[in-house]
Amino acid sequence: MRLFRRMTIRQKEALQGYMFVSPWIFGFIVFTAGPLLFSLYAAFTNYDITSRMDFVGAANFRRLFTLDPLFATSVYNTLYYVVFSVPLRTACGVLLAVMLNQGVMFRRVLRTVYYMPSVLSGVAVYLLWMQLLSPSSGLINMLLEMVGIQGPAWLFDPRWTKPALILMNLWGVGGTMLLYLANLQSVPSQLYEAAEIDGASILQRFFRITLPMITPVIFFNVVTGFIGAFQIFQEAYVMSTDKGGPLNSLLFYNLYLWKQAFEQFNMGYASAMAWLLFVAVMIITLLNLHFSKKWVYYEGGE
Amino acid sequence: MNRKLVSLLVVLLTLSALLLSTAVSAQDKVEIEFWTFWGSETRRPIIEKIVDDFNKSQDRIVVKHVYSPWGDIWTKTLAAVAAGNPPQVVVNDINNVGLRASKKQAMDLTPFIDDVEEFSSQFFPELWKTVEWEGGIYGVPFNTDTRFFFWNKDHFAEVGLDPEKPPTTWAELEEYALKLDKIHGNRIERLGFYPLFGNFGRDTWMIVGDNGVSWLDDEGNPRINTENKVATLEWLIKWRDRIGARNVDAFQAEFGSQAADPFISGKLSMMVNIATHYTQIRDYGQHLNVGYAPVPEREPGTGHWSWGGGFVLEIPYGAKHAEEAFEFIKYACGPEAQRYWAVMNFDNVANIEGSYLAAEDPRLTPEAREVYELAVENMQWTIMTPVPHNLAGYLDLINPQLDAAMLGVKSAREALDQAQRDVEEFIRNAQQ
Structure with missing residues (x-):
């Protein structure tokens, strides 16, 4: 008590602050940092949850790179998804936002409609999409047939499974669209007016004004998009045959990790995979940050 | 005065004796938790009737049925085993008994079985094979299909x-x-x-x-x-x-x-x-x-x-009251309970006697009895494909x-x- 009285106001406030956040600090240490460090250690053991936890050095990592053909498959599948999904989602999000920022009819209704899918929850949506993607009676192939295209077997043809998921996930682009939309409204209109007086075309205005002005939000979406895309799991867990099929074409990194951890109980191995993914995503994020200086424009400096 | 004291003493003694006896009997009753994923409208009443019948058949053990959805039950069990406080009996997949045994997730039941040969002869041999691992017995087959x-x-x-x-x-x-x-x-x-x-x-x-x-x-x-x-x-x-x-x-x-x-x-x-x-x-x-x-x-x-394929009843590793848990498993995999399950679900069951009893059960129509008998006979052709513990x-x-x-x-x-x-x-x- 005496100690407390001798403190300056600043120190007191700091102490009070720590007290207020202490539940969070406790939760972070016990439920986040603790398990995180535990899994880091587990990555170097043969941990199987119930019977053993012996230190095995880098054996898990050696096995991943030299002995496990499914690891390479899962990395390929995941990269495929990331490479196509992130740019597509970004482009579609921006385009949609720009279109709905114009004075189109039913603007409010359309904004709601496009945002709606982001509100719906995962598994139910995936089941719905499995019906939409059904090869002969699904709505998508029926529409394609109307314009004379014989649609693929989507989820049953290994060449089309990943494109099917990429297209499906475009459906949920409304969430990012909303961010762009909010950002678009804050682009000062005098910029457009000045450009119009100077005779800039619509395309010029888009590429010279709109796009640079919303690069901070694009950057944010690209970074979170990368992180999210690398973690694709639920879609494949629900929609693939035999959890990853056909032909292991939907065996994504996290699905394989999950199978190792909870079907085969190789928790040490799975932890090694998790840390590898963490490091990879970290590197990509740092690269993103580094290159962002070249293309992200912050109004009023950084 | 003396007499009053004596009668008071007698009343007190009987009271305390009564209290003591109820306390003892409450202590005697062992509660067992039994986890299944059978929560559907058809299956739940059937498994709960089996539990109920067992509880009524003796006064030492009380089994409590706990339903856990298909997607959760085994992850939950795993977490409970790791935490050292698992339920007493769990329904699990027949194809990976060896894997769970090798990972110390399931208990070796050999100590509870007096005569393994006699006990195992109750079940279809192909099913019994799935529960053996390195000389131990890590589950008892419950139901199957053909x-x-x-x-x-x-x-x-x-x-x-x-x-x-x-x-x-x-x-x-x-x-x-x-x-x-x-x-x-x-x-x-x-x-x-x-x-x-x-x-x-x-x-x-x-x-x-x-x-x-x-x-x-x-x-x-x-x-x-x-x-x-x-x-x-x-x-x-x-x-x-x-x-x-x-x-x-x-x-x-x-x-x-x-x-x-x-x-x-x-x-x-x-x-x-x-x-x-x-x-x-x-x-x-x-x-x-x-x-x-x-x-x-x-x-x-x-x-x-x-x-x-099918399912076995297991005692998770580290469960308390394993002996009582095994009493329940013995009952649930015994001929009467198995017959009930078979007749009500039209499922193949693991117990041979229970299977043949079901094939003659008057609750089934003559046609159903014939089909069920074929299902039982078909067990001689039915192969199980358990996964070796190191080949998961x-x-x-x-x-x-x-x-x-x-x-x-x-x-x-x-x-x-x-x-x-x-x-x-x-x-x-x-x-x-």
Whole structure:
């Protein structure tokens, strides 16, 4: 008590602050940092949850790179998804936002409609999409047939499974669209007016004004998009045959990790995979940050 | 005064004795938690009746049934085992008992069994094999399933086949199928037979085609690219090519369950399905004349093999009151409880006596009794494919190769050769 009285106001406030956040600090240490460090250690053991936890050095990592053909498959599948999904989602999000920022009819209704899918929850949506993607009676192939295209077997043809998921996930682009939309409204209109007086075309205005002005939000979406895309799991867990099929074409990194951890109980191995993914995503994020200086424009400096 | 004191003492003594006895009896009753994923409207009352019957049959143990959804139950159990406070009895998958035993997730039940030979003789031997691991017993088989041949007698009569004579070999199967097909160009109105419709997969046909040998032989050696298996995969591809993959997909897309089941709606004349599928025919296909027989064999004498899965009752490692838990397992896997489960669910059960009792049970109709008896008899052909504890996940190497062959990316031989090599390497790595 005496100690407390001798403190300056600043120190007191700091102490009070720590007290207020202490539940969070406790939760972070016990439920986040603790398990995180535990899994880091587990990555170097043969941990199987119930019977053993012996230190095995880098054996898990050696096995991943030299002995496990499914690891390479899962990395390929995941990269495929990331490479196509992130740019597509970004482009579609921006385009949609720009279109709905114009004075189109039913603007409010359309904004709601496009945002709606982001509100719906995962598994139910995936089941719905499995019906939409059904090869002969699904709505998508029926529409394609109307314009004379014989649609693929989507989820049953290994060449089309990943494109099917990429297209499906475009459906949920409304969430990012909303961010762009909010950002678009804050682009000062005098910029457009000045450009119009100077005779800039619509395309010029888009590429010279709109796009640079919303690069901070694009950057944010690209970074979170990368992180999210690398973690694709639920879609494949629900929609693939035999959890990853056909032909292991939907065996994504996290699905394989999950199978190792909870079907085969190789928790040490799975932890090694998790840390590898963490490091990879970290590197990509740092690269993103580094290159962002070249293309992200912050109004009023950084 | 004295007398008052004495009577007071007597009252006090009796009171305390009463209190003591209730306390003792409460202490005596051991509570057991029993986790299952049987929460559906049909299954829940059945398992709860079995629990209830057990609780009434004695006054020492109280079993409490806890339902946990299919997607959660085993992760939950795993977490509970790791935390050292698991439930006493859990229903688990019959194919991975060895894996769980090796990981110390399940308890060795040998100490609770007086005479293992006598105890195990109650169950179908193929099922009992799944619960043994390195000299211990890590579960007791509860229920299982088996697959056999269904045919539509009216369709047979319509095309001039003897309705009482099902095909017994693959050659006859193909011959009959061609007669029963009604295909107009690319549109299929009715299909005589397609091996992968019903409930029989590629890997199960491999067992039939290879004289009852699954991917691994009894010693755990891979037997994937055998001549018989290559021929069987080619046979499956031949069916697909004859009808056309796209037509098969389109036809299959119209399938549903109950009244929309292809066999019940008359779109399919013959199929291989699980015995329990009879209940759908009973409930939605009263208009049909259906025959039931073992799976046709590849050639005369190669055997009417079939395949089954199922569930075992286990005591998770570290559970308290294991002895009492085993008492309950003994009851639930005993003839009476098994008979009840069999009759109410029309499921195959693990207990032999219970199975035969069910086949004669007056609660079933004469027709149902006949079908059930066939299901019990079919157990002699039914192969179980438990995964060796150190080969968990090996099917992930075979399934993609089967996909590749069925999609025409590889020939049957190439695909199975590759699978054989992959699994051999997997085994070598597992042994390191």
